[in-house]
Structures are given as C-alpha cells and as structure tokens.
Amino acid sequence: MSGLTEPALDLGRYRTGGWCVTADEPLSFRLLGPVTALDGTGAPLVLGGPRRRAVLAALLLERGRSLPVERLVELLWPAPAPSSAATMVHGAVAALRRALESRGGPRVLVTRDGGYAVEVLAEQLDIARFETALAEGRRDLAPAPGKAARLLAQALAEWRGPALAGVEETFARAAAQRLDELRVEARALRVDAELRLGHHGAIVAELETLAAEHPLREDVCALLMLALYRCGRQAEALAAYRRLRTVLAGELGVEPEKRLSDLHLAVLRHDPALHPGPAGTAVLPAPLGSFVGRGGDVDRIGALLRAHRLVTLTGPGGVGKTRLAVEIARREADAEAVIVDLAPLADPALLQGLVAEALGVRAEPGQPLARTVAAALAVRPALLVLDNCEHLVAESATLVQLLLAAAAPLRVLATSREPLGVPGERVYSVHPLSIPSEGESAEQAAASAAVRLFGDRAAATGSGFTVTAANVALIGELCRRLDGLPLAIELAAARAATLPLAKLVDRLNDPFALLESVTRAADPRHRSLAATLAWGHGLLGDTERSLFARLAVFPGRFDLAAANAVSGGPAEVELPLARLVASSLVQPEEQSDGGMRYRLLETVRAYAAAQLDPRGHCEVAEQHAAHYLAVAEEAQPRLFAPRSGPWLARLHTERDNLRAALAWSFAHDPQRGVRLVNCLWHYWDLRGARDEGLYWVHKALTAAGSGPERLPLLSAGSLLHLGRADLADSEQWAGEQLALGRAHEAPSWTGDALALLATVDWARGRYDRAQRRYEDGVSLSLAGGDVWGASLAEAQLARLHRDRREPDAARAMALRALAHAEEPGESTARGLARDVLASIEHRWGDAEEAARLTGEALALYREVNYAEGEASALRSAATIALGAARTADARAAFQAALEVCRRIGHRAGTAEALEGLAEVAAVTGSSDQAAALNAEAARLRDETGIPRLAGD
Structure with a gap:
C-alpha cells in the first residue's frame, strides 16, 4: 500500500462525537x-x-x-x-x-x-x-x-x-x-x-490458507476446489483434490468421500452446475406475484433493448410498468441487471449517489461520482433499470446521457409517465391488460389477461376462489370497469375473499367514489384506479383508514416499530396493518433474517397521502423524523464499539427513511438535522457515500451556530473531503476546527484536527510537519479521552515512519495503535492497526506474522463492509505471498483485490491490483501477459491522474 490508494480511512480518523459508555453498563x-x-x-x-x-x-x-x-x-x-x-x-x-x-x-x-x-448473561x-x-x-x-x-x-x-x-x-x-x-x-x-453469494474471487486466497492449515478437512478442500474452478483455475482445483487424496492416504489410509470425488469429476467435465447463478439476481426485488398476461410485451421490449441502448416504458400509474421492467431484468441473461427505484428520492442532488449505491460503486478519490460510475459500467455489461423517473425526468435524462456516452456495454430501461427525451431513446407505451368484450363466451373471457390476473390474485388470498363459467361474466364486467389496469384489478381481487363479486361491481357504481376520483385525476384510467382505491378505502375501519394515510410518510420500506411511531395513537398497529396487507394496500416483504418490512406501491402511496390535510402531513412527518433520529442515535455509539457491523447494516436498510428525515428536518427543524448528521457521517464514510455525506454536512454547518457545536461537523466534513482527496477543502475545514477547538479548550477535537491536518501534510510530502502534528494530535486525543481517534492517528504515524524507513519507530507506534484500538474494539481501527503493522513486519520482521495480521485485518474490514480496506488487505496478502515465492497465493489475492476494486469502481486500486498481477506474471515467465497488464494499469492511472509512486 502506498499513497492515496491506501484505505480511505488512512486519510482521516473517527471519534464518537463525545459519547461514552457509562460505568452503569455491565x-x-x-x-x-x-x-x-x-x-x-x-x-x-x-x-x-x-x-x-x-x-x-x-x-x-x-x-x-x-x-x-x-x-x-x-x-x-x-x-x-x-x-x-x-x-x-x-x-x-x-x-x-x-x-x-x-x-x-x-x-x-x-x-x-x-x-x-x-x-x-450470555451477551456479556x-x-x-x-x-x-x-x-x-x-x-x-x-x-x-x-x-x-x-x-x-x-x-x-x-x-x-x-x-x-x-x-x-x-x-x-x-x-x-x-x-x-x-x-x-x-x-x-x-x-x-x-x-x-458468488464471491469466489474474494475468498479463494482465504480458502487456500485454510486448506493449508487443515490439510485433512474435506469440506474445506471442496470449497477451495469450487472457488478455484469458478475463478477459471481448473488445473489448480484438480491439484487441490490430488493433494488431499495424497494426504488422506498417507496419514489415515483412506480415500476422499464420495461427494468430493463427484466434485472432482464435475470439475473435469466442466459441469455447468458448478457455476454460480446470474450476477444480477440478488439485486432485483422479489416479485409480488406470478407474472400474468404480459408475454408479448416482454418479447417486444426485449427486442427493443437488443437494438437500442435506452428504452423507456411509459403509461399511467397502476398500468404495470414496474412489474414489467422487473420481469425483463429478471430474464436478462447477457448482463448484470440492477434496478434503482427513484420513487423514494425527493432531492435531485442525491440521484447520482443513489445509482452508485445500487451498483455498489463508491466515491473515488479525486473523481466526480458520475465519472466513477460510468467508468465502472464501462467494464461490466449491465442492464440498468431506472424505475419511477417521472419526478426526476430532467436529472435522469442528464445522467443517462452521460452514462450511455461513457459506458459502451450499458443498456438502460427506464419507467416513467413521460419520456426522458434523450437522443436515441425508444419509447414503449405500456397499455392495460386485455379485457373480455361483452357477449364473449365464458372460455374467451376466462382467457383474457385481465380475468386471468384477477383469478390468480383472488386465489392467492387463500379463500379457495376460482374462475368458473358461473362467475366469469361478473369478473369480466369488473375488469372492464377497471379498464384492465393491473393494480386496480389486484386491489379488487384482494377483496374477493370477503365480498361477493356482485357487491364488488356495485361498489364501482358508487357515485361518491366516482365523484372523488374525478376530482383527483383527469386521465380516465387514473379515475378508474382512484375509484378502486376509494371503495377499498371505504371498506376500512376508522383505525385502518388513519393508519393507511399516515403510512404514506414512508418513502420506501418500513418495519412495524416505525409504523407504530407514526400511528398517532397509543394502540398497537399490528392488527390494522395486517388488515391493510390483506387488502393489498400494503405490500409485505419478508427479510433474509426472518423479519418483516412493508411498503406502499407508489400509486397507492400517492392516494394515501391525499387523505391527510397539510396539518396532518406535518404532524406525521415530524413523528417520522423523530423516530429515525432515535434509530440513528441508538446506532451511533455502537458504530464505535465491537460488533458494529449489524448496526451499520441497519442504517443502510433505513437509508431511504433517513434521507427523508434529513430533508424534513433541515426544512422544519434544522437542529434535528444537525443531530442526524452527527450520527451518520461514519456510516457514509465506510459505505463510500462521501458525496452524499458532504451534501448533508454542508446543510448542517449552515444550520449550526458559531460555537463548539460546529466541531463534529467540521471534523466529519474534513474527513469526507480527505476520502475524496480534496486536500485543500479538508485543510480549510480542519484549520477552522483547530482554531475553534483551541478557543473552547476541547482537547479531543483539537487533537483530531491536528491529525487531519497531519494527514494532509503527509499526502503533500511534508513529512516533518506531519510527524509533529500527529504526535501532538495523539497526545491531545488521549488527554480528551478519545482513545479510538488516537489509535487511528498512531496507525497513520506508524505508516509515516514506515515510509521514511524508520523500522523501530514504525513498529513501536504500530503496536501502540494496536493496543489502543483494542480498548474500544471497533473493527475499522483494529483492522487498520493490523494492516499497517503487517506491512512493517513484512518489510523488516516476520513474514508469517505479517500474513497472520493481514488475514485478521481482512476479516475486520469485511465485518464492517469497508471495501477499500478489504482491497488493501488483499493486496498486502498478495505482496507477502509473492515475497515468499508463493505465486499461486499471490495471484489469487491480487485477483480478489482486482474484483473488489472493479466492483466498487476504484480505478487506482484496480491499477495496483493489475500491476501486482503483472509482477506475478513476470516472475512466472509470462512476459507478454505482464506487459498487457501493466499497459492496462497505465491507462487507468492516466484516467485518474494518480501516478505509480517510486518503489511501488
């Protein structure tokens, strides 16, 4: 590791914002x-x-x-x-x-x-x-x-x-x-x-180490064989089997068990079953039901996408644009398919970050985010689905045009109520489902897409409903009244378990429901959908109606606790929420951990929102913001303690709600917004969402006064700027923090500012001043009780000594960093201390100890999903293996680092991994391959403007 391509956290530090655990805790x-x-x-x-x-x-x-x-x-x-x-x-x-x-x-x-x-207790x-x-x-x-x-x-x-x-x-x-x-x-x-999960490239080096440590474990050998094969290394997979067979025969006198010999045969035959599933499957939402009546649409849109790089599906709300787009993405075989729901996004300034987040791309030092996203898409064939663009048409068009121009393999499928207006766009108008005509036979009516959909969804209620010759005429009449709109049909079908069909049809003749629908929308199809929603709403009790309207505050998914928080009353909402789910007004989504989250379809959400007056909107939005501030404040101290990974994951799950809470707070209660930002900057930095973090930090600083409340915000902003390699901005903010910290005699914040300024000095080659500032910063941080921040500054100071070739000072400081990092036990600090100490041991000490430390750092980085750190540790592991002449291990680790960097769009890190692979190729005599890899790395360095440093 060297220069600005080391983990972004090497360019900053963290603290807990003044929080500390009380002695009352067990x-x-x-x-x-x-x-x-x-x-x-x-x-x-x-x-x-x-x-x-x-x-x-x-x-x-x-x-x-x-x-x-x-x-x-x-x-x-x-x-x-x-x-x-x-x-x-x-x-x-x-x-x-x-x-x-x-x-x-x-x-x-x-x-x-x-x-x-x-x-x-067990948790102790x-x-x-x-x-x-x-x-x-x-x-x-x-x-x-x-x-x-x-x-x-x-x-x-x-x-x-x-x-x-x-x-x-x-x-x-x-x-x-x-x-x-x-x-x-x-x-x-x-x-x-x-x-x-398909992460074979990222874990193959770890598996090779595990297999070497436990040569008799057949389960480990099987995993290693599969990972190697999926990485295109069939010969090495077969060699792993031969090694195990030899060891088992020599040590125990037995043959490998049958499942392993079967795997060996499958590798020899290149069995297709050994390959992972399609790359994009995991990021697509689960379908809300079977796919009915759109086969022709899928074929036609698929043909358009093969011929044109941008296709936009247009049509009124409830016509099924999203369901159709998801089905097309689900059937995509030639590229990774990623769907981005724009409906929860209210602020256009965050659009690029939302798309980057969905793609797994992180902010790249010194590069605009849109350019990083485009560069990442240029090397990974993808179908990008932008869903619900209608409220961000201009911004979506600008981003799509930029991405299509820069990323040749990319295709885009958009859904919107109007076209994007981008050159080369092909517009496909999505029409309602086919409905039976009056006078058609029962067989003809039952074959229509609308009737089939009604029957499918009504049967899904568990009521035993079926389409028969006796009821198909009524179903056909219902579908005609609903204009064949899929959403309206599904809402009506949800009532088939509790209302006779004749009453369902009669409800649509209710003049009050129709009058209400006419006032809400001019489009006839919107009127029929509004009528469906109106009579469905009318069947609810008062408690359900109130909750339904209040749930519109959620921009995306929410859990039961959040629904309780905005319910407006002391009663539990579990039962009324279950009734809304049964009515198909709320969609349930089971999570991988067994929990349940809920959401309103965007058209239903718009109807629900219309049931509240402005005063009610303000009340519910305040309750929503208060709840998510409580969520963030509960998580914040735990982000700087052991086992912080689940808390980071929880914040990521609630990101749409947190954005909405931030937006409302800065518009109505800026101090609440400041508190939210102070809770979330660590999450933004670890997720690589530094552009979004800076957006909110700027708003928070505008809302904050001139006193010490600015200190954590200035610190967060300086750190996020460092992660983006904006050295001048980082220095300016840290300088203001230093002056303010000294004025208010705040030693921990003063020490933190000195460490930030020292990192800027280090990045600019001012090593003597960087060393003084690090040393002073560490002393002040410790005096102020910020052991965690001190440990990060010590790790950076150890790295500085390392780069100045001062082994004794480097090792002593790295050991101090490690000891201090263990006190709070937070994974990022513990990983960074090990990462730096490993590089020192590899250069001047024990290579085996270096390998052990690097493995521990890798596991710690992965625990908190710190991808830049993961790539850094993998490159370190590869360098250590190469130094020990373990070229296969080195190649595997460099390859894993390459996959991580390409996944997150980190081109400088990609260049380093390519250069490492080139070095392996040169050592093994593949000079042509080495030259090609170095040429590709040089191209990436030209793009990013980050040169390869001397000695790298």
Whole structure:
C-alpha cells in the first residue's frame, strides 16, 4: 500500500462525537484470546497473576453453574495438590471480587451451593456470543447465505488470539481445543456462505490458507476446489483434490468421500452446475406475484433493448410498468441487471449517489461520482433499470446521457409517465391488460389477461376462489370497469375473499367514489384506479383508514416499530396493518433474517397521502423524523464499539427513511438535522457515500451556530473531503476546527484536527510537519479521552515512519495503535492497526506474522463492509505471498483485490491490483501477459491522474 490508494480511512480518523459508555453498563468478559474482564466503559480491569485468571476462566466456562472449591482445586493443580490449595483458591476469588467490583455495579462472582459461580448473561461473554452467532449462521447457511455470512463474520470477530491464552492448565487446553475446532468450522461456513453469494474471487486466497492449515478437512478442500474452478483455475482445483487424496492416504489410509470425488469429476467435465447463478439476481426485488398476461410485451421490449441502448416504458400509474421492467431484468441473461427505484428520492442532488449505491460503486478519490460510475459500467455489461423517473425526468435524462456516452456495454430501461427525451431513446407505451368484450363466451373471457390476473390474485388470498363459467361474466364486467389496469384489478381481487363479486361491481357504481376520483385525476384510467382505491378505502375501519394515510410518510420500506411511531395513537398497529396487507394496500416483504418490512406501491402511496390535510402531513412527518433520529442515535455509539457491523447494516436498510428525515428536518427543524448528521457521517464514510455525506454536512454547518457545536461537523466534513482527496477543502475545514477547538479548550477535537491536518501534510510530502502534528494530535486525543481517534492517528504515524524507513519507530507506534484500538474494539481501527503493522513486519520482521495480521485485518474490514480496506488487505496478502515465492497465493489475492476494486469502481486500486498481477506474471515467465497488464494499469492511472509512486 502506498499513497492515496491506501484505505480511505488512512486519510482521516473517527471519534464518537463525545459519547461514552457509562460505568452503569455491565461487565463483559473475553476468553477468545487472553482472559480479560472489561468494565462498563470497555476498559480492561487489572485481574492479577495467572492463578486468578485461571480461576476466572474455569468459572466463566461453567457460566452460572457453581463449582465447589474441591473441583477448582482439581482443575488448577495436578494430583496431589498442595495442602494450601483450597486457601489459595479462596484468596484468588477474594482478589477477583475486588477487581470486578472496583468500578461499582452488581456482584457477578457469587458464593452459592458451597462453591463459587460467575453470574453473567450470555451477551456479556464472548464465547457465548460466538457460539450463538455460529449456531445461527449454520442454520441460515442454505436459506439465507447473506445473513449467514454476516453472522459468521460477527462470530469470528469475537476472537482476539488463541482461546484462553495464558492459562496453561489442562482444563483450559481442552476447552481451547474445542473452541479452536469451532473457530475452524466458523471460518469454513463463512467462506461457504460467501461462495453461495458468488464471491469466489474474494475468498479463494482465504480458502487456500485454510486448506493449508487443515490439510485433512474435506469440506474445506471442496470449497477451495469450487472457488478455484469458478475463478477459471481448473488445473489448480484438480491439484487441490490430488493433494488431499495424497494426504488422506498417507496419514489415515483412506480415500476422499464420495461427494468430493463427484466434485472432482464435475470439475473435469466442466459441469455447468458448478457455476454460480446470474450476477444480477440478488439485486432485483422479489416479485409480488406470478407474472400474468404480459408475454408479448416482454418479447417486444426485449427486442427493443437488443437494438437500442435506452428504452423507456411509459403509461399511467397502476398500468404495470414496474412489474414489467422487473420481469425483463429478471430474464436478462447477457448482463448484470440492477434496478434503482427513484420513487423514494425527493432531492435531485442525491440521484447520482443513489445509482452508485445500487451498483455498489463508491466515491473515488479525486473523481466526480458520475465519472466513477460510468467508468465502472464501462467494464461490466449491465442492464440498468431506472424505475419511477417521472419526478426526476430532467436529472435522469442528464445522467443517462452521460452514462450511455461513457459506458459502451450499458443498456438502460427506464419507467416513467413521460419520456426522458434523450437522443436515441425508444419509447414503449405500456397499455392495460386485455379485457373480455361483452357477449364473449365464458372460455374467451376466462382467457383474457385481465380475468386471468384477477383469478390468480383472488386465489392467492387463500379463500379457495376460482374462475368458473358461473362467475366469469361478473369478473369480466369488473375488469372492464377497471379498464384492465393491473393494480386496480389486484386491489379488487384482494377483496374477493370477503365480498361477493356482485357487491364488488356495485361498489364501482358508487357515485361518491366516482365523484372523488374525478376530482383527483383527469386521465380516465387514473379515475378508474382512484375509484378502486376509494371503495377499498371505504371498506376500512376508522383505525385502518388513519393508519393507511399516515403510512404514506414512508418513502420506501418500513418495519412495524416505525409504523407504530407514526400511528398517532397509543394502540398497537399490528392488527390494522395486517388488515391493510390483506387488502393489498400494503405490500409485505419478508427479510433474509426472518423479519418483516412493508411498503406502499407508489400509486397507492400517492392516494394515501391525499387523505391527510397539510396539518396532518406535518404532524406525521415530524413523528417520522423523530423516530429515525432515535434509530440513528441508538446506532451511533455502537458504530464505535465491537460488533458494529449489524448496526451499520441497519442504517443502510433505513437509508431511504433517513434521507427523508434529513430533508424534513433541515426544512422544519434544522437542529434535528444537525443531530442526524452527527450520527451518520461514519456510516457514509465506510459505505463510500462521501458525496452524499458532504451534501448533508454542508446543510448542517449552515444550520449550526458559531460555537463548539460546529466541531463534529467540521471534523466529519474534513474527513469526507480527505476520502475524496480534496486536500485543500479538508485543510480549510480542519484549520477552522483547530482554531475553534483551541478557543473552547476541547482537547479531543483539537487533537483530531491536528491529525487531519497531519494527514494532509503527509499526502503533500511534508513529512516533518506531519510527524509533529500527529504526535501532538495523539497526545491531545488521549488527554480528551478519545482513545479510538488516537489509535487511528498512531496507525497513520506508524505508516509515516514506515515510509521514511524508520523500522523501530514504525513498529513501536504500530503496536501502540494496536493496543489502543483494542480498548474500544471497533473493527475499522483494529483492522487498520493490523494492516499497517503487517506491512512493517513484512518489510523488516516476520513474514508469517505479517500474513497472520493481514488475514485478521481482512476479516475486520469485511465485518464492517469497508471495501477499500478489504482491497488493501488483499493486496498486502498478495505482496507477502509473492515475497515468499508463493505465486499461486499471490495471484489469487491480487485477483480478489482486482474484483473488489472493479466492483466498487476504484480505478487506482484496480491499477495496483493489475500491476501486482503483472509482477506475478513476470516472475512466472509470462512476459507478454505482464506487459498487457501493466499497459492496462497505465491507462487507468492516466484516467485518474494518480501516478505509480517510486518503489511501488
């Protein structure tokens, strides 16, 4: 790693915005590593010598169960035990009690049933958390591999070294062996989950390491063979099988089990079943029902897309544009298909970020976001579906035109109530479904698309409804009244379980419903849909009507807690929400973790919103913003603590609601907006959404006063500018922060500003001043209690010493960074400290230690989805492997880094990975391949303007 292509976090730092855990929080204990007890703030307690730690370990392994003194003596001493053993056990327990109760709080080491016990909850002990996450990951591996991968990464993140390190008694070694076996299982299951998700390139190097460490494990060998084969490395996959077969025969005298020999045969035959599914499947929404009556449309639109790069589906609301677009994307075989729903987006300034987010592309240092997106699409054939463009027609047209001009393989399918007006656009008007004419036979009527759709959706209610010769005429009349609009038909069909067909038709003759619909829309098709919504709305009770109107505040998906928050009353909303779901007015969506979220179709949402007057709108929007501020403030401190990955994921799940809460807050309650920004900047930075983060930070600074409330905002803005390599802006903001921090005697913010300025100095080659500022910044951060921020600054200072070829100073500072990072336990800081220390060890120390540290950094970066850090660690692993002449490992790791960088659109990182692959090719004698790879890297460096530094 070098220069601005190292992880973006190397160019900044984080702090918790003044938050700290109170001493009232419970103790926690760690056995997956050195035996440690932490107080409520996360600070380690002084436990004393090995005997006390052994007693504590024995009691924690039996969590909650009383161990007699005699049993503790047996565990701590081989027979015969010394005569004073019982006295020494009592003394160790007394000393442990003093240590555990030194910070206040309830007693956890208790005397019970003639012995001693440690009474703690499962969440207070890392072994319990590890085993719970492992069990859940094992359970969810097949049905929900994404969830399983996250759970297993959380499980592995609990480890901080060999289990029960420092406790050498026999009981501890036996427990450690069992735990180490579970750790290996967790590692294997996690890479299995990643493989199921199609991430074979990213995990093949890790699998090779795991297979080398455990050469007798057939499950690991099978995963490695599959990953290698999917990476186009058939010969190496076959070689892995041969190695295992040789080892099994030599060590155990057995042959590989049948499933492995079957896999070997499938690799030899290039069995198509070995390949993962289509690349775009995972990003497409699940269909809301079977696809009925649009086969001809799909064929015609498919032909248009093959001939033209931009096709726009137009038509009124409820005609089925979105369902049709999703089905076309689902059938896409030649390219990755990605759908972007623009309906939740109110602010056009965030359009580019929304598209980048859907594609997995992150802001690239020194480059406009649209150009980064275009460059990423230029090397990955894709069908981009932009859904619901009507409120952002001009902005969508501008972005589409730019992307099509720069990315030749790209095709775009848009849905809108009007064309985009881009040159080369082909417009396809989506019409209602075919409806039966009056006087048609029952067979002819039943064959019409509208009647088939009604029958399909009515049957889905579980009522046993079927289309028959006796009822088809009424169904046909209903479909004609609804003009064949799919959404109107589906809403009517949802009532088939509770209302006779004749009453459904009569409801559409209600003059009041029709009068209401006429006032709402001039288009006849909109009138029929409004009439359907009006009579469906009329069938609701008062509670359901009120909730339905209030749910329009959600721009996208929401959960039950959020629905409760905006309900406007003390009653639970679960039952009325279930009734809205049964009426098809609200769509339920089961999540991979088993939870449930809900949404309103955009046309239904517009109708629901019209049921509230302006005062009601304002009240519900305020409740919505208050709820999501509470969500963000609950998450914020946990982002800087162990196991922050699920909290980051929760914020990402709620991103549409958080954007809406920010927009409303800055329009009506700017201080609430400031509080939201202070909670979210870390999430924006880790997700690479720095443009969006800066957009909101600018608004927050405008709303903030001139006092110390500006400090966290200036810090966040400076950091986000650093991530974009906007050095001048970062320096300006950090300079203001420094002056303000000194004026208000805020040491942690002053130290933070110095570290930011030091990073700018380092990037500009002003190493002496950078070193002074880092050193002063670390001292002030520690004085202000910001250990986490100090650890990041120390890691950066260690890197500076490394780059100045000062090994002793670099190693000492990296070790300090590592020690400080362990205190809060946040994964990004822990990963960065290991990343930098690994590079120092590789250059001047122990290559095996460097490889171990790099592997740990990689796992930590993945836990928080820090893709730039993941790519950096993979390149480090590749460099270490190349230095040890393990060219196959080096190639695999460089290839994995290349895939990560291409996925997120990081061209400078892509260039580094290509250069690494070129070096591997040169070492293995493939000079032509090396030249081609270097030429491609040089082209990318020309595009980004980031040169290859001397010594890289």
